[in-house]
Amino acid sequence: xxxxxxxxxxxxxxxxxxxxxxxxxxxxxxxxxxxxxxxxxxxxxxxxxxxxxxxxxxxxxxxxxxxxxxxxxxxxxxxxxxxxxxxxxxxxxxxxxxxxxxxxxxxxxxxxxxxxxxxxxxxxxxxxxxxxxxxxxxxxxxxxxxxxxxxxxxxxxxxxxxxxxxxxxxxxxxxxxxxxxxxxxxxxxxxxxxxxxxxxxxxxxxxxxxxxxxxxxxxxxxxxxxxxxxxxxxxxxxxxxxxxxxxxxxxxxxxxxxxxxxxxxxxxxxxxxxxxxxxxxxxxxxxxxxxxxxxxxxxxxxxxxxxxxxxxxxxxxxxxxxxxxxxxxxxxxxxxxxxxxxxxxxxxxxxxxxxxxxxxxxxxxxxxxxxxxxxxxxxxxxxxxxxxxxxxxxxxxxxxxxxxxxxxxxxxxxxxxxxxxxxxxxxxxxxxxxxxxxxxxxxxxxxxxxxxxxxxxxxxxxxxxxxxxxxxxxxxxxxxxxxxxxxxxxxxxxxxxxxxxxxxxxxxxxxxxxxxxxxxxxxxxxxxxxxxxxxxxxxxxxxxxxxxxxxxxxxxxxxxxxxxxxxxxxxxxxxxxxxxxxxxxxxxxxxxxxxxxxxxxxxxxxxxxxxxxxxxxxxxxxxxxxxxxxxxxxxxxxxxxxxxxxxx
Numbered sequence: 001x002x003x004x005x006x007x008x009x010x011x012x013x014x015x016x017x018x019x020x021x022x023x024x025x026x027x028x029x030x031x032x033x034x035x036x037x038x039x040x041x042x043x044x045x046x047x048x049x050x051x052x053x054x055x056x057x058x059x060x061x062x063x064x065x066x067x068x069x070x071x072x073x074x075x076x077x078x079x080x081x082x083x084x085x086x087x088x089x090x091x092x093x094x095x096x097x098x099x100x101x102x103x104x105x106x107x108x109x110x111x112x113x114x115x116x117x118x119x120x121x122x123x124x125x126x127x128x129x130x131x132x133x134x135x136x137x138x139x140x141x142x143x144x145x146x147x148x149x150x151x152x153x154x155x156x157x158x159x160x161x162x163x164x165x166x167x168x169x170x171x172x173x174x175x176x177x178x179x180x181x182x183x184x185x186x187x188x189x190x191x192x193x194x195x196x197x198x199x200x201x202x203x204x205x206x207x208x209x210x211x212x213x214x215x216x217x218x219x220x221x222x223x224x225x226x227x228x229x230x231x232x233x234x235x236x237x238x239x240x241x242x243x244x245x246x247x248x249x250x251x252x253x254x255x256x257x258x259x260x261x262x263x264x265x266x267x268x269x270x271x272x273x274x275x276x277x278x279x280x281x282x283x284x285x286x287x288x289x290x291x292x293x294x295x296x297x298x299x300x301x302x303x304x305x306x307x308x309x310x311x312x313x314x315x316x317x318x319x320x321x322x323x324x325x326x327x328x329x330x331x332x333x334x335x336x337x338x339x340x341x342x343x344x345x346x347x348x349x350x351x352x353x354x355x356x357x358x359x360x361x362x363x364x365x366x367x368x369x370x371x372x373x374x375x376x377x378x379x380x381x382x383x384x385x386x387x388x389x390x391x392x393x394x395x396x397x398x399x400x401x402x403x404x405x406x407x408x409x410x411x412x413x414x415x416x417x418x419x420x421x422x423x424x425x426x427x428x429x430x431x432x433x434x435x436x437x438x439x440x441x442x443x444x445x446x447x448x449x450x451x452x453x454x455x456x457x458x459x460x461x462x463x464x465x466x467x468x469x470x471x472x473x474x475x476x477x478x479x480x481x482x483x484x485x486x487x488x489x490x491x492x493x494x495x496x497x498x499x500x501x502x503x504x505x506x507x508x509x510x511x512x513x514x515x516x517x518x519x520x521x522x523x524x525x526x527x528x529x530x531x532x533x534x535x536x537x538x539x540x541x542x543x544x545x546x547x548x549x550x551x552x553x554x555x556x557x558x559x560x561x562x563x564x565x566x567x568x569x570x571x572x573x574x575x576x577x578x579x580x581x582x583x584x585x586x587x588x589x590x591x592x593x594x595x596x597x598x599x600x601x602x603x604x605x606x607x608x609x610x611x612x613x614x615x616x617x618x619x620x621x622x623x624x625x626x627x628x629x630x631x632x633x634x635x636x637x638x639x640x641x642x643x644x645x646x647x648x
Contacts, residue, residue: 061131067103071152073136078155080105081131081163083192084124086174094121098132098155101197106139106154107132117160127166127173127192133159180609185623187614199611202321203599207274209320210294213313219270219296224259226252226276231573232509232565235279238289246640252278252290255592257508258577260297261549264588265580269299274595283618285607286541286597290616294598296546297590303534306546306591307487310536314485321602330485330536338488339457343383343464345491348540349484351476353467355381355460361436367428369412373453380453383463384441385470388448389415395473399450402465407458412451416443468540477540486537490514493531494562502564507533509563510556510577511547512589526562532589543598546591553581 062081069078082100089095094109109121124130134157145151170186171177173193183190190196211221230237230251237251253259255277263271275295281287294313298305311328318326338347341354359379362370370380385391391399396413403411414423414437421434429437441449450466452459471477493513494503503526505511513521514530521529533547550556556578560570570578596608609615616622636642 065102066098066100066105067149069105069136069150069153069155071138074138074153076136077133078136079131079133080107080155082129083166084126084128084130086126087124089122092118094118094124095154096121096124098130103150104148105150106145106148107134107157108154109157109160113156114158117157120160120162121157124162125166127169128162129164129166131161131163132157181617181623184609184615184617187624191613196610199599199603199605200613202603203595203611205321206317206595206599206602209317210272210274210313213316214272214296217270217309217312219272219298220268221273222263222268222271223273224253224256224263224275228253228259229573231258235281238278238280241639241641243638254279255293256295257510258574260295260590261510261577261585261588262580264297264299264551265583265585269586271298272296283616283620285609286594286600288596288608288612288615289620291608292595294544294593294595295590296592297588299586299588301548301587301589303489303532303548303589306534306589310544310591310593311485314536317598318483318602324483326483326485330487332487332489334490335488335492335530336490338486339460339464343460343462343467344540345488346535346537346540346542347464347486347488348468348471348477349486350482350539351471353383353385353471355383355463355467356440357381358433358436358440361433365428365433366430367425369410370451370453378454379456379459380451381459381463382437382441382449382451383467384443385448385450385466386444387446388470388474389417389446391415391448399466399469402469403452403462406462406465408452408454408462412453414449414451416445416447416449419445482539484539488535488537489533490530491533491535492527493517493529493533494526496527503562505559505563507531507545507547509559509565510549512550513555513559521558521562534591536591536593538598538601541597541601542594543601544591544593546589548587548589551581551585551587553578553585556581 060079063077063079064073066080066082080098080100082098085097085099085104087094087096092111096107096109097104098107109118111118132155134155136153137156139145139152139154170189171179171182173189177183177190191200214221227240227250230239230249235254237254240250240252242248242250253275256273256275260271260273273293273295275293276290277293278290280289283289296309298309307329311330315326315328318324333341333347335345338345340357341347342349343355357379358381359374362380363374365371365374374380399413400411412423412425414421414426416422426434437443437449441447443449450463452462454462468477492506493511495506496502497504512532514532517529520526531547533545535542535545537543550559556574557567557570560574561567565573596611599611600606600608603611605611609617614622614624621628
């Protein structure tokens with residue numbers, strides 16, 4: 001066995017004598033001036049060392065990154081550092097793809113070039129961190145790799161330094177891992193995947209493009225507090241107990257809503273922030289307990305001003321991240337148009353399958369379900385799932401379950417097969433009713449009609465959900481290249497909660513009523529009022545939403561009263577805001593974009609967890625750091641808290 005097998009950063013030279021060389025793969029021996037320290041687990045032997053000087057160590061870890069060398073660098077000396085992406089043994093000649101954040105370079109260990117270094121390479125394995133020095137050479141003719149930017153060259157290694165060994169890997173990086181919890185447990189390792197590295201680079205570009213654009217528009221980036229006050233704004237707050245004031249709590253902000261409005265009162269006029277927000281709510285693919293918002297507020301604006309600003313920002317973001325131009329201005333639909341046509345206030349318009357209203361056509365129908373629904377003020381609507389008549393029994397059951405989950409009492413449908421309309425309900429239809437269905441739905445062989453008969457909002461949502469599921473089964477939404485931007489406007493201002501017997505704000509309690517509907521507030525026709533609110537939608541996903549705000553204290557107090565917030569509660573929870581409005585608050589409005597959702601769409605991912613560095617799983621747990629976790633009783637004592645004992 002040859003000596004001086006490994007050179008570590010601590011090694012400067014060797015002198016006559018002996019040292020320990022470990023023959024096992026777990027060798028972590030380190031060469032010093034007169035001895036070598038090795039791990040006790042290694043199998044080692046004592047061998048003599050010739051009295052030679054170690055070659056001087058390179059002055060830096062690397063002269064190039066692993067995607068820098070090209071044919072123009074052939075014959076040059078270079079030093080690279082990174083992770084071993086893969087290793088191949090071609091009859092004693094070892095080829096390694098060395099990886100860093102920038103890319104890959106093939107390095108080669110040839111016995112005829114340096115036998116000692118070539119011998120060292122036999123003990124390397126995937127994800128070891130190494131430094132290599134050598135000569136840039138052209139790859140042999142026919143072995144070039146056109147898929148790599150460095151595919152014309154390789155680095156012939158003359159010196160190897162092992163910077164760190166990798167233990168057996170928790171999972172392979174070059175294969176899909178179905179177990180997401182395993183990936184999140186080893187998230188720091190999972191981040192080495194090229195896909196995740198790419199996603200985080202794109203996220204950086206999105207954030208940078210946002211800052212550059214808004215700075216160019218005269219906006220100031222201002223941070224607002226994380227420790228805030230708990231106020232009723234929709235979702236459940238995360239609470240933080242105060243040690244200095246026992247029995248009282250901060251809340252983590254669901255959004256910087258009140259602070260940005262107060263900045264407008266403070267004369268800032270144009271504010272933005274890439275803000276952390278926190279909501280204690282049930283999780284799903286596009287939702288996390290902590291998320292990031294592009295938060296924007298501006299004084300002296302109307303909705304059209306916000307639309308133009310947001311469209312310009314999104315154009316800058318997509319140009320910077322994907323190199324594409326997006327058309328503007330975006331189309332606009334009112335809330336009633338969006339829901340009535342697509343069954344959703346965030347419609348995916350990349351496929352047709354529009355809802356059609358048949359209320360007038362079936363007003364005198366002999367089919368009792370339709371007739372009784374219409375007589376009680378409901379509607380009859382339908383969609384044509386084109387080419388879906390071959391639906392399986394399992395899919396029929398799935399569709400019926402979806403309909404019931406969203407409020408339908410049942411699901412009626414008609415198949416068009418072999419020129420026949422197949423359904424038990426067809427016998428109740430008149431020729432005029434059939435003609436209306438044929439004309440409005442453009443029925444053809446192989447089509448399938450789904451019906452919904454209920455209150456307008458229930459019927460629309462049921463068909464909207466069925467529409468999306470059919471499109472998913474038929475693969476109509478797979479392409480991430482098509483970008484359909486849309487504004488949805490004129491949302492309802494208030495929604496009645498029958499369970500709590502109270503009115504709730506559809507957006508938040510600071511949203512301004514539509515100017516044309518202010519009289520309805522005095523008439524207490526709350527359900528008919530529209531909000532000066534707007535959402536921007538991309539491919540069926542809401543990526544941003546905002547509104548023009550209330551800036552008059554009297555109007556804000558009236559809105560609080562409608563929401564069931566007493567005068568005493570108004571002062572306790574929102575007194576700071578009402579007092580601010582009495583000191584000359586300007587008209588103002590804004591919008592907030594979900595940065596995580598936006599980056600998810602740009603990256604073509606299905607979950608925001610794939611574009612966040614350290615996300616929680618779908619149970620709100622950080623498996624990597626094992627949080628949330630129990631805390632020491634002394635911490636609870638300092639906070640004046642005591643946990644309730646669980647009932648057995």
